[in-house]
Every structure is written in C-alpha cells, then in structure tokens.
Amino acid sequence: xxxxxxxxxxxxxxxxxxxxxxxxxINGVQVVVSLTTADYHxxxxxxxxxxxxNPDPTLSEAxxxxxxxLTTSSLRLRTLEAxxxxxLYMLDGVLAKGEFAKVLDG
Numbered sequence: 399x400x401x402x403x404x405x406x407x408x409x410x411x412x413x414x415x416x417x418x419x420x421x422x423x424i425n426g427v428q429v430v431v432s433l434t435t436a437d438y439h440x441x442x443x444x445x446x447x448x449x450x451x452n453p454d455p456t457l458s459e460a461x462x463x464x465x466x467x468l469t470t471s472s473l474r475l476r477t478l479e480a481x482x483x484x485x486l487y488m489l490d491g492v493l494a495k496g497e498f499a500k501v502l503d504g
Contacts, residue, residue, distance in 0.1 A: 429489070432447040443471050443472075446470075448465065449462055451463060
C-alpha cells in the first residue's frame with residue numbers, strides 16, 4: 399500500500415480512506431469514525447467509535463445500523479490504521495449479526 403507511493407514509513411491517509419471506502423462499498427453503508435481520548439490505567443488512550451449508517455439520502459434521519467467502540471491500549475494496537483482495521487472487522491460482525499437477526503425474524 400504505502401510502499402508503492404514512496405511513504406514506506408507506514409500507512410497514510412489514502413490507505414485509511416481506501417479501507418473505509420471498500421468497507422462501505424461491500425456493506426452498502428456509510429461509516430462515521432469518531433476519535434477521542436480515554437483514560438487507560440492513568441494514561442491517555444485513543445478511543446475509536448465506528449458507526450455504520452444507512453446511506454439512503456431519501457431518509458429524513460440517519461439510521462444507525464451498528465456501532466462499535468475500542469481503545470488502542472486494551473487491544474495493544476500500535477497504529478491508527480491497525481485500530482481502524484480492527485474496528486471495521488468488529489463493525490462487520492455487528493452488521494452481520496443484525497442481518498442474521500432479520501433473516502431469523504423473517
């Protein structure tokens with residue numbers, strides 16, 4: 399990814415954007431990522447919240463289809479990209495669970 403553009407130090411914003419765009423396309427959702435800080439055993443930690451919304455512009459209100467929160471320290475994640483990818487996997491599980499529930503409710 400980043401190494402193909404000469405930024406081998408790590409992922410850049412294009413890599414992160416590509417991950418989100420692919421997730422949105424595969425799942426037919428719009429993803430909103432919120433970043434804030436949290437206390438983790440007396441140290442500052444990064445808290446990510448990812449929420450998937452129905453992207454239908456005809457709806458008068460945004461409909462949240464699923465949401466997950468994670469902190470980087472609790473998962474021992476070292477990069478923002480790793481945290482984002484982990485969060486997307488978690489969010490995918492929440493969305494899948496919602497889809498299975500719809501099928502079972504029939």
